[in-house]
Amino acid sequence: MDAYRQVLQRPGVLPVLVLGFFARIPFASLGLLLTLHCVMTLGRSYLEAGIIVTVSTLGTAIANPWRGHLVDTKGLRRAVLPSILIQSTTLIAAAFVPFSALIGLAFLGGLFGLPVWSVMRTSLSVLIPPQQRRTAFALDSVGTELVFMIGPAAITVAAISAGTTLSLVVVGVLVALAGIGLFIVNPPTRSEQLVLPVKLPRPLEAAEAAMLAQHDALGEKRLAEDLATGQIRVVEADVPTERVTARSALLTAGGMTILLAMGIGSLIFTATDLSIVAMLDAQGRTGAIAVVMSLWAAGSLVGGLVYGAMTRAVPPLWVLLGLGTLSLPVAIAGTTGSLLALALTVMLAGVCVAPIITATSESISHRVPEEVRGEAMGWHGTSLTVGAAAGSPVIGAVIDAFGPGWGVAAASLLAIVFAIAALIAQRSRRRRLRRELAARFA
Numbered sequence: 001m002d003a004y005r006q007v008l009q010r011p012g013v014l015p016v017l018v019l020g021f022f023a024r025i026p027f028a029s030l031g032l033l034l035t036l037h038c039v040m041t042l043g044r045s046y047l048e049a050g051i052i053v054t055v056s057t058l059g060t061a062i063a064n065p066w067r068g069h070l071v072d073t074k075g076l077r078r079a080v081l082p083s084i085l086i087q088s089t090t091l092i093a094a095a096f097v098p099f100s101a102l103i104g105l106a107f108l109g110g111l112f113g114l115p116v117w118s119v120m121r122t123s124l125s126v127l128i129p130p131q132q133r134r135t136a137f138a139l140d141s142v143g144t145e146l147v148f149m150i151g152p153a154a155i156t157v158a159a160i161s162a163g164t165t166l167s168l169v170v171v172g173v174l175v176a177l178a179g180i181g182l183f184i185v186n187p188p189t190r191s192e193q194l195v196l197p198v199k200l201p202r203p204l205e206a207a208e209a210a211m212l213a214q215h216d217a218l219g220e221k222r223l224a225e226d227l228a229t230g231q232i233r234v235v236e237a238d239v240p241t242e243r244v245t246a247r248s249a250l251l252t253a254g255g256m257t258i259l260l261a262m263g264i265g266s267l268i269f270t271a272t273d274l275s276i277v278a279m280l281d282a283q284g285r286t287g288a289i290a291v292v293m294s295l296w297a298a299g300s301l302v303g304g305l306v307y308g309a310m311t312r313a314v315p316p317l318w319v320l321l322g323l324g325t326l327s328l329p330v331a332i333a334g335t336t337g338s339l340l341a342l343a344l345t346v347m348l349a350g351v352c353v354a355p356i357i358t359a360t361s362e363s364i365s366h367r368v369p370e371e372v373r374g375e376a377m378g379w380h381g382t383s384l385t386v387g388a389a390a391g392s393p394v395i396g397a398v399i400d401a402f403g404p405g406w407g408v409a410a411a412s413l414l415a416i417v418f419a420i421a422a423l424i425a426q427r428s429r430r431r432r433l434r435r436e437l438a439a440r441f442a
Contacts, residue, residue, distance in 0.1 A: 003135045003309045012127050013136065016187045020120035021143045023178035026171045027116065028151030031056070033171060034094075034106065036156070037164035042099050050393075052099075052106050057389040059110025061382045067115035068378025071122065072371060077183050079115060084179035086112040091172030095165045114179050118377035123187035125365040125373055137361045138308020141354040145300045153290070189374055249368045250379055253429075257422050258363050259383040261316045264415050265356040266387030268327055271395045271411035272296065272349060278404035279334040279342065288339060295343050299350025307355035316359040317419045317426070323352035324415030331409035349408075357384070 008014050031053045038049035070079035090109035094102055120140055128136040158167045249255055276296070280289050307314070327349040333341040361380060368376040391411065399407040 001309070003132070003311075004139065004305075007128060007132055007135045007139065010127060010132075012188065013124070015185065016120060016123050016127065017139060017143060019181055019185055019187065020116065020140060021147060023114070023116045023181060024144060024147045025151050025154075026174040026178060027114070028147045029155035030091075030171065032152050033155050033159060033164065033167055036159045037095070037168060038099065038102070040159065041164045042102075044099055048099065052102055054389060055103055056106040056110040057385055059107040060113045061110075061385040061389065063111045063113055064115070064118065064378035064381040064385065065375050066378070067113070068118040068122070068374035068376070068381075069372075071115060071119060071189055071374035076119060076186055076189055080119075080179050080182050083112050083114040084176055084183065087114060088172045088176035088179070091175060092169050095168035095172075114175060114182070115374075115378065115381075116178065116182070117381045118374055119182065119187065119189065121361050121365070121377045121380070122189045122374045126188050126190060126370065130366060133365055134310070134313060134358060134362050135308040137358040137365075138304045138354065141357045141361075142301050142304040142308075144357070145297050145304065145354055149294065149297045190370060247375075247379075249372070250364070250376060253425075255364075255367060257426075258316055258360050258367070259379060260418065261320045261422075262356065262360040262380060263383040263387035263390075264411075264418055265320055265323055265353075265360070266384045267391035267395070268323055268408070268411045268415055269353065270388045270391035271408045272327055272330060272346070274395050274399060275330065275334065275404050275407040276342075276346060278399050278407065282404055283337060283339075285339060292339075292343055292346055295347040296350040296353075299347040300353035301350075303351035304354025304358065306351075307358055313362065314355070314359060316356065316363050317422050319352055319356045319359045320415050321419035321423075323349075323356050324412040324419065326352055327408055328412040328416075331405035331407075331412070334405040334408075 008017075034052050034056065035049040038044040038052055067079060067083075087109045090105045090112075094105045094109070097105065121137065124136045124140060125133060155167060155171070158170070250259060273293075276292055277289055280286055280292065307319075329345040330342070330349050333345040336342075360383075361377070364376050364380050365373060395407045395411060398410050
């Protein structure tokens with residue numbers, strides 16, 4: 001655990017992780033709460049409740065890169081202030097409006113969603129050097145797993161005991177508090193926000209003063225030479241440089257591969273979730289759903305901690321291949337009728353859940369410059385959101401047509417095929433580049 005100790009000892013890391021943990025809790029329960037509100041309070045069907053969740057998710061998917069771009073260009077406080085006002089207001093208003101108005105409020109709330117995920121990852125990438133980011137992102141992923149274990153269970157109890165109307169108001173207030181916490185703490189998203197010590201040790205202070213004095217003297221000398229000779233310094237010529245954007249860095253073969261790997265990984269999350277529920281429901285064991293889901297999350301916690309402590313990076317495609325391979329036995333276990341077999345395979349399938357989020361986050365943080373990392377993390381969040389949103393109806397249709405086990409089987413096979421094809425394509429491209437370089441310098 002030495003790697004985690006070193007990360008947590010770095011200034012500012014622990015407060016960011018704690019803030020991210022608590023700020024994510026209301027968002028982890030939001031989709032389920034909207035579903036319960038539609039069904040329990042408004043008397044609507046699950047299909048109509050699904051429309052509300054899809055509209056909210058669509059707004060979030062559209063907004064993620066935009067909100068990340070605002071963090072990059074305007075700063076964290078300017079980016080979160082509209083979210084504090086608009087998203088919390090829409091959630092409180094959603095508790096008292098009919099279904100037709102709820103659709104618009106759900107989309108507006110998603111569009112101005114608090115960019116907690118992208119802010120946390122961007123801040124960690126600033127606070128942590130590149131060689132330790134895997135460990136920091138793994139800690140963040142493990143914290144997210146705990147949030148998704150606590151949030152839905154807590155909101156279900158609250159909705160049943162206090163009603164969904166009051167629960168929506170409480171969640172709206174919690175979203176506002178999460179935004180206010182981000183606004184006050186203002187975690188750094190750029191390196192220049194990291195403040196150096198005000199008082200330097202005496203030797204360093206003397207060395208800095210000497211360096212500055214020498215710099216001024218050299219500057220005056222060079223200026224005098226320029227005025228005397230009329231020469232222009234080539235080194236300091238004003239050469240226009242191309243500005244790197246998040247889209248130019250990610251809309252490439254490598255960048256799109258990372259985003260697709262995250263989207264397919266998210267599809268597997270949804271497929272496993274739906275298949276577990278469908279399998280246990282078909283077996284008349286709905287009471288075991290919570291236990292099996294907890295084992296899945298426990299496997300993810302273990303996998304995330306192990307991956308974060310590794311000294312060598314595992315590329316996202318290999319993690320996706322592992323996720324697909326380990327999730328495939330869940331489909332087989334579901335057909336046996338054995339609860340023990342299902343529990344063991346589900347726990348094993350969870351081992352690569354947190355690592356795929358960590359691996360893709362780390363790859364994106366290395367691919368894009370710091371100036372556009374907030375927007376890049378927003379695209380990462382969009383790929384995760386779109387994978388889950390698109391996967392829900394598709395996997396549901398597969399389960400209805402072919403049976404509960406085929407939901408997770410179809411998603412796992414898709415992940416395996418994509419990962420293998422992308423790995424082969426990457427290897428072929430490397431070989432071609434080596435041949436071209438060898439021919440050029442032969």
